[in-house]
Amino acid sequence: MIHTLLTRWRxxxxxxxxxxxxPALPERFRGRPEIRAGACPEGCRSCADSCPTGAIVxxxxxxxxxxxxxxxCPDCTxxxxxxxxxxxxxxxxxxRGPADLVQGPGxxxxxxxxxxxxxxxxxxxxxxxxxxxxxxCNGCEVDVNxxxxxAWDLGRFGIQFVASPxxxxxxxxxxxxxxxxxxxxxxxxxxVPSPKIVIAVGACAISGGPYLFQEEQLGxxxxxxxxxxxVIPGCPPHPLTILDGLLRLLGKxxxxx
Amino acid sequence: xxxxxxxxxRNGQPLALAELPRLTMQEFRxxxxxxxxxxxxxxxLCADRERNLYAVLAADxxxxxxxxxxxxxxxxxxxxxxxxxxxxxFERELAEQYGIRPExxxxxxxxxxxxxxxxxxxxxxxxxxxxxxVMDFYEVKGEEVHEVAVGPVHAGVIEPGHFRFQCHGETVFxxxxxxxxxxxxxxxxxxxxPHPLSLKHAETAAGDTTIAHTWAYCRALEAxxxxxxxxxxxxxxxxxxxxxxxxxxxxxxxALAGDVGFLPTASxxxxxxxxxxxxxAEACGSRLGRGWLRPGGVGLDLDSARAQVLADRLxxxxxxTQGAVELLWGAAxxxxxxxxxxFTDPVQAREIGLVxxxxxxxxxxxxxxxxxxxxxxxxxxxxxxxAESGNVHSRAWVRWLELAASQSFLRSALxxxxxxxxxxxxxxxxxLAAEHLVVSMVEGWRGEVLHLAITDARGRLARYxxxxxxxxxxxxxxxALRGELISxxxxxxxxxxxxxxxxxx
Numbered sequence: 001m002i003h004t005l006l007t008r009w010r011x012x013x014x015x016x017x018x019x020x021x022x023p024a025l026p027e028r029f030r031g032r033p034e035i036r037a038g039a040c041p042e043g044c045r046s047c048a049d050s051c052p053t054g055a056i057v058x059x060x061x062x063x064x065x066x067x068x069x070x071x072x073c074p075d076c077t078x079x080x081x082x083x084x085x086x087x088x089x090x091x092x093x094x095x096r097g098p099a100d101l102v103q104g105p106g107x108x109x110x111x112x113x114x115x116x117x118x119x120x121x122x123x124x125x126x127x128x129x130x131x132x133x134x135x136x137c138n139g140c141e142v143d144v145n146x147x148x149x150x151a152w153d154l155g156r157f158g159i160q161f162v163a164s165p166x167x168x169x170x171x172x173x174x175x176x177x178x179x180x181x182x183x184x185x186x187x188x189x190x191x192v193p194s195p196k197i198v199i200a201v202g203a204c205a206i207s208g209g210p211y212l213f214q215e216e217q218l219g220x221x222x223x224x225x226x227x228x229x230x231v232i233p234g235c236p237p238h239p240l241t242i243l244d245g246l247l248r249l250l251g252k253x254x255x256x257x
Numbered sequence: 258x259x260x261x262x263x264x265x266x267r268n269g270q271p272l273a274l275a276e277l278p279r280l281t282m283q284e285f286r287x288x289x290x291x292x293x294x295x296x297x298x299x300x301x302l303c304a305d306r307e308r309n310l311y312a313v314l315a316a317d318x319x320x321x322x323x324x325x326x327x328x329x330x331x332x333x334x335x336x337x338x339x340x341x342x343x344x345x346x347f348e349r350e351l352a353e354q355y356g357i358r359p360e361x362x363x364x365x366x367x368x369x370x371x372x373x374x375x376x377x378x379x380x381x382x383x384x385x386x387x388x389x390x391v392m393d394f395y396e397v398k399g400e401e402v403h404e405v406a407v408g409p410v411h412a413g414v415i416e417p418g419h420f421r422f423q424c425h426g427e428t429v430f431x432x433x434x435x436x437x438x439x440x441x442x443x444x445x446x447x448x449x450x451p452h453p454l455s456l457k458h459a460e461t462a463a464g465d466t467t468i469a470h471t472w473a474y475c476r477a478l479e480a481x482x483x484x485x486x487x488x489x490x491x492x493x494x495x496x497x498x499x500x501x502x503x504x505x506x507x508x509x510x511x512a513l514a515g516d517v518g519f520l521p522t523a524s525x526x527x528x529x530x531x532x533x534x535x536x537x538a539e540a541c542g543s544r545l546g547r548g549w550l551r552p553g554g555v556g557l558d559l560d561s562a563r564a565q566v567l568a569d570r571l572x573x574x575x576x577x578t579q580g581a582v583e584l585l586w587g588a589a590x591x592x593x594x595x596x597x598x599x600f601t602d603p604v605q606a607r608e609i610g611l612v613x614x615x616x617x618x619x620x621x622x623x624x625x626x627x628x629x630x631x632x633x634x635x636x637x638x639x640x641x642x643x644a645e646s647g648n649v650h651s652r653a654w655v656r657w658l659e660l661a662a663s664q665s666f667l668r669s670a671l672x673x674x675x676x677x678x679x680x681x682x683x684x685x686x687x688x689l690a691a692e693h694l695v696v697s698m699v700e701g702w703r704g705e706v707l708h709l710a711i712t713d714a715r716g717r718l719a720r721y722x723x724x725x726x727x728x729x730x731x732x733x734x735x736x737a738l739r740g741e742l743i744s745x746x747x748x749x750x751x752x753x754x755x756x757x758x759x760x761x762x
Contacts, residue, residue: 003587004521007580011525026535028542028557052453071457073548074556078682087542131414135441138416138758139464139545145414149527163412180370180389180438181417184409210457216371216442235547236464239531 015153019253023240030072030087031241037061037106039084050079053203053212062105068098068206071235094232094245098206098222101233112230114251115197122195123169124250127159129199130168130192134185134224135217136175136209139236140202144172146239159246165189170197170229176204176217177224189226197229199249201242206231262288263314263323266696268629271480274692274711278325282334285310285327290340292316292323298610298623301696301709302347304355305720306375308332313696313709317628322696329357332378336362343610346728352380354444366392369437369761374445390419390435397423397430405743409438416757420746427742432735439761447721451478451689455718459708460547463725463759468494468501469701470723470759471550473708476631477697477721478552481689481712486632487680490554495633496567496670497537497549499663502702503578504533506656506663509754510582513653516748517594525581532574536567553683564674571671575664582657595650599737599749603647611733613704613726615753618655619647625700639666649752659702689716703727703756725759 016023025031040062047063048056055069056076062084063076077085084105092111095101100110114120133141147154148161162168165188177185189198200221203209208219218224232245247253264278280288292314293299300322301313307328314323336359337344348359349368356378359365365380370389373379390409402425409417417438423431443458459474460467472494479486486494511526534544541549541557548556559567585591601611603619616623624641626634642658644651689712697708704726713719734753738746 004584007525007584008521010580011577014528026539026542028540029538030542052457071547072543073457132410133414133416135439136758137461137464138756139461139467141414141416142465142545146531149531150524151528151531161414175439176441178439178441179386180440181409184417184438188410210454210461211441213454214442214446216440236545238544
């Protein structure tokens with residue numbers, strides 16, 4: 001007993017002060033990209049050609065990145081001869097829909113708005129989520145799970161992961177939805193009582209991610225027929241990015257932009 | 258000895274297909290069976306589109322692999338499994354992929370529930386899209402016997418799989434596990450590669466094993482391209498692999514504590530695992546090590562300043578880990594639950610070819626880092642972590658010993674890196690040698706990660722086989738549960754902590 005108490009004292013209080021203060025992210029962390037407008041050499045396609053998921057489309061002012069497809073790998077930034085693209089340390093990436101994830105040159109991105117008033121009234125103070133893993137690599141699940149640890153302590157925001165869809169207010173979907181999981185995903189969604197929300201976490205659940213060309217999968221939550229309310233990009237997204245998205249959806253970050 | 262018909266090969270050594278022994282089916286079969294009877298392991302058995310079978314035997318004590326092949330003239334052959342249980346899942350897999358029937362297989366069912374890759378040939382005569390986990394499950398009959406079915410969606414943040422328990426009251430007679438829900442076609446996608454996405458597929462074969470799979474993939478390609486990786490980069494890869502091991506072992510020990518209701522260790526370790534992951538993020542920007550390794554070396558080098566930052570943070574993370582985990586060994590309630598649960602018989606473990614932590618937990622001395630050393634482990638061998646009882650306690654204890662070994666490896670490797678100049682980022686690899694084969698093995702935190710690559714006449718990947726340690730070990734979990742209480746399944750399951758996506762690919 002005394003050892004347990006001593007260890008407790010040594011380990012200290014470790015719950016992050018977020019959202020009052022931001023936890024330090026590593027210098028090499030790859031968050032929201034920054035794209036300079038009008039800085040591309042004539043006819044250069046290096047970034048678009050280097051992107052393994054085809055997330056980059058070239059326009060007259062420069063490249064636009066679809067963050068829903070982006071794996072946040074360093075390939076495009078290394079390929080660019082003019083440093084037009086770079087990843088910043090900004091962890092805030094979540095949006096309300098895939099269209100808001102396309103970020104053009106000079107743009108700063110559109111962050112997720114809070115749920116509509118009636119939904120906020122029902123879910124805003126207590127949100128129970130059922131996480132479904134549907135293909136993918138278990139990486140997003142790793143970083144979703146982390147939110148339950150005492151460092152992040154998700155419960156203090158009124159959000160909790162529950163064991164049964166019947167107890168849930170919504171689904172968190174990870175993975176591209178494999179053909180083999182399509183039916184289970186649908187049944188789990190149907191088992192959640194209305195009103196309900198769907199949150200797609202990670203490139204796979206938004207677009208199919210690194211598997212988007214595979215016929216063994218459907219291309220994410222929306223492609224599998226689920227009405228998606230929040231998309232959180234990344235491969236996998238950092239726990240802070242996921243938490244930021246959840247809190248934005250609940251309108252809890254308005255005081256902390 | 259028949260197995261001498263197979264060609265000897267080192268881990269990561271390329272072999273021209275012209276030198277690969279082409280045996281008759283009888284010779285091939287006899288060689289595999291004799292090899293395994295003689296104490297070697299069937300590390301890999303697979304087929305390709307031309308109906309060639311390839312087998313990799315691991316002679317761990319000699320530090321050697323032996324490879325051989327045979328060409329089938331029809332889509333069937335006498336199954337190896339009745340004489341060599343280690344072939345059990347491999348034979349089901351190759352049947353599903355290429356429609357080749359291992360005749361006389363005693364447990365002949367699909368593995369991942371996908372359509373055959375060979376047009377028009379299905380080993381089960383299925384047409385259309387197979388339904389996941391729809392198969393004849395083993396059933397125990399009797400008035401007081403009942404069946405419990407769980408999954409694919411489980412009560413937690415966990416991957417999907419379907420489990421059928423045959424129970425008598427609380428006691429489990431038999432557990433059958435049907436996976437394949439995470440199947441997204443990684444091996445099929447690698448054929449004709451390497452493609453731009455191939456490296457990403459290696460990184461995401463099993464997300465919590467990013468480094469081990471990526472390293473195995475890089476070594477396979479480097480061997481085929483004839484590229485030697487700088488010593489410093491190999492050391493950085495070693496740091497990446499041991500950080501991955503430390504993070505996952507810490508998480509597992511915490512989760513095991515949680516499953517027996519010992520909350521201090523459970524909650525401390527949940528956080529400390531994050532501290533280990535954050536060391537990886539400090540090095541490469543991603544907590545899981547995405548983008549860190551790449552063929553030819555490392556994509557993001559650990560320069561001396563950064564190595565020093567990691568070296569400075571390591572003692573605190575290790576002290577926290579030690580404090581949290583040591584509570585486990587002093588708690589009688591934990592010992593009682595750990596020691597009484599999930600026994601794996603070492604004889605059975607050898608028969609089914611268990612690898613990694615569960616194998617070492619029943620005294621089987623296997624570790625790729627020691628037996629088939631690669632990268633920094635040639636010069637800096639790690640101590641083998643063994644336990645003997647084969648129960649949950651042993652599997653926890655092996656993790657603990659390995660954590661300590663990883664920590665001391667990290668300490669010396671980081672110190673060495675802090676005193677050396679970074680390597681330039683590697684350029685693209687030269688073309689891969691045509692018509693060659695290579696077997697690349699890495700000891701991931703779960704156990705042996707094996708990649709087998711075969712190139713065609715143009716130097717493209719004609720076949721790329723990944724074997725995650727979970728592929729060998731899922732059956733071990735089923736065996737460990739026999740005679741246990743069904744309420745102990747979560748604890749047993751966690752003590753193996755196998756990958757669904759690494760199995761399903």
